[in-house]
Amino acid sequence: MGLIFKGFKGKGTFPRGIHPQEQKHFSADSAIEVLPAPENVLLPLLQNIGAPCESIVKPKQNVCYGEVVAESKALISASIHAPISGRVMKESVTTLPNARHVPAIPIKAEGKQLEGTDLWDDIFGGEWPKKFNGEFTPKDINKMIDDAGIVGLGGAAFPTYVKITFNRKKPVDTLLINGCECEPYLTPDYRVMLEAPEPVITGAVLAGIATGAKDIIICIEKNKPAAIDLIRKKAEGTNIKVAVLKTKYPQGSERHLIMAVLKKIVPLGSLPADVGTVVSNVGTIAAVARAVLKKKPLTHRVVTVTGGGIKNPKNLLIPIGVSYGELIEYCGGLTSNAARVLSGGPMMGFAFTDFNMPITKGTGGITLLTHEDMEKAKETNCIRCGKCVDVCPMHLIPAKLAQAAKYKNVELAEKYDILACMDSGCCGYICPAKIPLVQLIRMGKAMVQAKRKNRME
Numbered sequence: 053m054g055l056i057f058k059g060f061k062g063k064g065t066f067p068r069g070i071h072p073q074e075q076k077h078f079s080a081d082s083a084i085e086v087l088p089a090p091e092n093v094l095l096p097l098l099q100n101i102g103a104p105c106e107s108i109v110k111p112k113q114n115v116c117y118g119e120v121v122a123e124s125k126a127l128i129s130a131s132i133h134a135p136i137s138g139r140v141m142k143e144s145v146t147t148l149p150n151a152r153h154v155p156a157i158p159i160k161a162e163g164k165q166l167e168g169t170d171l172w173d174d175i176f177g178g179e180w181p182k183k184f185n186g187e188f189t190p191k192d193i194n195k196m197i198d199d200a201g202i203v204g205l206g207g208a209a210f211p212t213y214v215k216i217t218f219n220r221k222k223p224v225d226t227l228l229i230n231g232c233e234c235e236p237y238l239t240p241d242y243r244v245m246l247e248a249p250e251p252v253i254t255g256a257v258l259a260g261i262a263t264g265a266k267d268i269i270i271c272i273e274k275n276k277p278a279a280i281d282l283i284r285k286k287a288e289g290t291n292i293k294v295a296v297l298k299t300k301y302p303q304g305s306e307r308h309l310i311m312a313v314l315k316k317i318v319p320l321g322s323l324p325a326d327v328g329t330v331v332s333n334v335g336t337i338a339a340v341a342r343a344v345l346k347k348k349p350l351t352h353r354v355v356t357v358t359g360g361g362i363k364n365p366k367n368l369l370i371p372i373g374v375s376y377g378e379l380i381e382y383c384g385g386l387t388s389n390a391a392r393v394l395s396g397g398p399m400m401g402f403a404f405t406d407f408n409m410p411i412t413k414g415t416g417g418i419t420l421l422t423h424e425d426m427e428k429a430k431e432t433n434c435i436r437c438g439k440c441v442d443v444c445p446m447h448l449i450p451a452k453l454a455q456a457a458k459y460k461n462v463e464l465a466e467k468y469d470i471l472a473c474m475d476s477g478c479c480g481y482i483c484p485a486k487i488p489l490v491q492l493i494r495m496g497k498a499m500v501q502a503k504r505k506n507r508m509e
């Protein structure tokens with residue numbers, strides 16, 4: 053690793069963490085297919101971390117592809133745009149995979165839709181310059197990202213304009229573009245790096261201008277050599293560096309990436325910007341390039357449908373708001389031994405059963421596990437082996453947190469810093485007793501948050 057990591061302060065890895073089976077083989081070699089335009093989409097009014105949007109359209113109103121349909125005046129929010137042309141239907145309520153109920157705008161497709169290669173060209177095609185001579189100020193770029201409703205496509209769904217901004221009080225010296233994709237099974241970022249590297253490079257250059265970062269580093273795990281070679285080639289002629297990191301989970305988590313590349317610690321309760329760093333995912337940065345150069349909002353994203361439980365695993369370019377069920381059907385449906393459906397990957401994903409739910413901006417994939425996968429996960433009693441403690445990237449005591457949550461002991465959960473848990477899933481993965489640690493800890497976090505909210509009211 054020393055040689056590979058020459059030129060960076062970090063060691064290309066971080067303490068603790070795990071090495072889960074990668075399982076990328078299901079979809080890594082499948083080129084991105086453009087999903088045919090759906091007949092309907094459903095747009096939840098909350099698709100970002102932060103405040104929900106409010107609808108600005110009325111039932112029976114016609115909307116065009118790319119038109120704003122919902123916005124918010126809150127600082128931490130991101131507007132929502134129509135991914136198809138059509139007619140707005142009566143507002144409804146949908147459930148998200150994390151069990152939140154949110155209002156949603158249904159749109160029924162009407163008229164001609166952008167599809168196939170035309171849609172691909174609209175999203176990823178065209179000219180992507182690598183140099184700008186003052187055409188865009190940091191303020192211009194920030195405003196265009198805000199107008200485009202872009203959020204972090206790596207799963208966090210944090211509004212991008214809040215991150216990619218110039219802040220005189222907290223200057224940013226380094227921009228890390230995250231192409232690690234450490235979550236097992238999922239491959240959308242890998243395919244974007246292979247099939248649309250130009251907008252990734254252009255987006256990185258533009259985000260560098262917007263933040264004022266002097267160093268731009270695209271970070272890729274060692275297990276993606278084809279993406280490393282291509283991104284290096286495409287970055288020639290720019291000041292962008294490529295960092296090749298050790299393959300380890302959760303390497304793609306912001307604070308662990310910053311430690312691995314820059315050897316900087318982001319203290320609990322602080323943000324990367326507090327240590328002069330901004331981290332943005334490769335798919336997000338490609339959307340930034342499109343928003344700035346084509347003035348187009350975030351309406352589509354790449355998702356992976358994968359695992360032993362789906363007949364034909366694929367990477368798909370899809371409109372936001374299409375249902376999970378439609379993607380599963382497009383991939384040939386479930387295999388006879390499919391047992392569990394996850395929104396996201398097995399480490400940070402959520403199990404769900406309602407296939408009518410819509411895909412949101414932060415959804416990177418659908419993982420379909422088999423009965424054999426589940427068989428390996430039968431629960432027994434804790435054997436006090438301490439393995440969960442050894443792997444926790446946040447230096448917590450997962451067994452204690454899970455116990456506190458199980459017995460609804462909110463004080464104990466707080467005492468052991470449950471809110472510092474980043475849902476990495478490392479503890480649940482390593483636990484030989486197969487205790488559902490992550491689910492219990494998520495429940496405990498919700499209890500602590502509810503208690504704190506009550507205290508404030």
Ligand code: SF4
Pocket residue numbers: 440443444445446447448449450453472473474475476477478479480489490493
């Ligand atoms: S306690 Fe949270 S952060 Fe620590 S390993 Fe478990 S899920 Fe990950």
Ligand code: SF4
Pocket residue numbers: 433434435436437438439440441450451482483484485486487489
């Ligand atoms: S890894 Fe599992 S069995 Fe071992 S101490 Fe943690 S909870 Fe208990």
